[in-house]
Amino acid sequence: MPTSIDIHCHIMPGVDDGSPDMETSLKMLRIAAKNDITHIILTPHHKPMHHNVSPEHNVAYTDRLQQALDREGLNIKLYSGNEIYYSDETFRELEEGRITTLAGSDYVLVEFHPTNPYKAIHNAAYQVQAAGYIPVIAHVERYSDMVSKPARVEELVDMGCLIQVNANSVMGKYGFGISSFTKKLLKNRLVHFVATDAHDTGKRAPELLECRRFVDRKFGEDYGRRIFYDNPMSIIHNETI
Ligand SMILES: [Fe+2]
Numbered sequence: 001m002p003t004s005i006d007i008h009c010h011i012m013p014g015v016d017d018g019s020p021d022m023e024t025s026l027k028m029l030r031i032a033a034k035n036d037i038t039h040i041i042l043t044p045h046h047k048p049m050h051h052n053v054s055p056e057h058n059v060a061y062t063d064r065l066q067q068a069l070d071r072e073g074l075n076i077k078l079y080s081g082n083e084i085y086y087s088d089e090t091f092r093e094l095e096e097g098r099i100t101t102l103a104g105s106d107y108v109l110v111e112f113h114p115t116n117p118y119k120a121i122h123n124a125a126y127q128v129q130a131a132g133y134i135p136v137i138a139h140v141e142r143y144s145d146m147v148s149k150p151a152r153v154e155e156l157v158d159m160g161c162l163i164q165v166n167a168n169s170v171m172g173k174y175g176f177g178i179s180s181f182t183k184k185l186l187k188n189r190l191v192h193f194v195a196t197d198a199h200d201t202g203k204r205a206p207e208l209l210e211c212r213r214f215v216d217r218k219f220g221e222d223y224g225r226r227i228f229y230d231n232p233m234s235i236i237h238n239e240t241i
Helices: 023-035 055-071 090-095 120-131 151-158 176-187 207-218 221-236
Strands: 004-006 035-044 079-080 083-085 107-110 132-139 162-166 193-195
Touching: 004 221, 023 035, 023 055, 035 055, 035 221, 055 079, 090 120, 107 120, 120 132, 120 151, 151 162, 162 176, 176 207, 193 207, 193 221, 207 221
Parallel strands: 004 035, 035 079, 083 107, 107 132, 132 162, 162 193
Antiparallel strands: none
């Protein structure tokens, strides 16, 4: 089975609502290894009015988790990142280098409130680009204004955004509507990344294998390889997608 790369997860211990401690993080990483995940970008939440991990601490915590992982003998390479909850502060924080980009690249993972109007999402993407970064829209299937009008996803792609969906959403764990929306996007090749958005070892574990098999079978192995491996690797190498 080909390997995959996860660009969105909350496996870094003790920094957000994801893994609470090192033991849980290592359990999550063992699950990731079983899912043939070989590279992971850790993306702790970066939110307004929150105690966020500074880029310096982010790198230090990533190194510490990598060392623990190496001692376990697991073959996974970790990178630092953030999941940015978009706010009026984001532009300035990006310009001042107070947010960690994905694996140190020009790509940034951006999320919104589920009921944010499309206009706000579109404007936010533009702001991120104006700051010099390429927006990766986190779990696009969560925003009601996108689900109600899938053509808007294409608009974002046309303006240079990249689209991420959660594996759990594709596999129907958030209901039929969300699942069929993500499948429609996959069919139209509007998805650039499938990620775990893992928070724990249970319902939100770092699992990609079932979804990878499904995408390979249903939408072709070439597309599967592109969105589970090649595109994520292009982020790691800071190459154009
Ligand atoms: Fe997330």
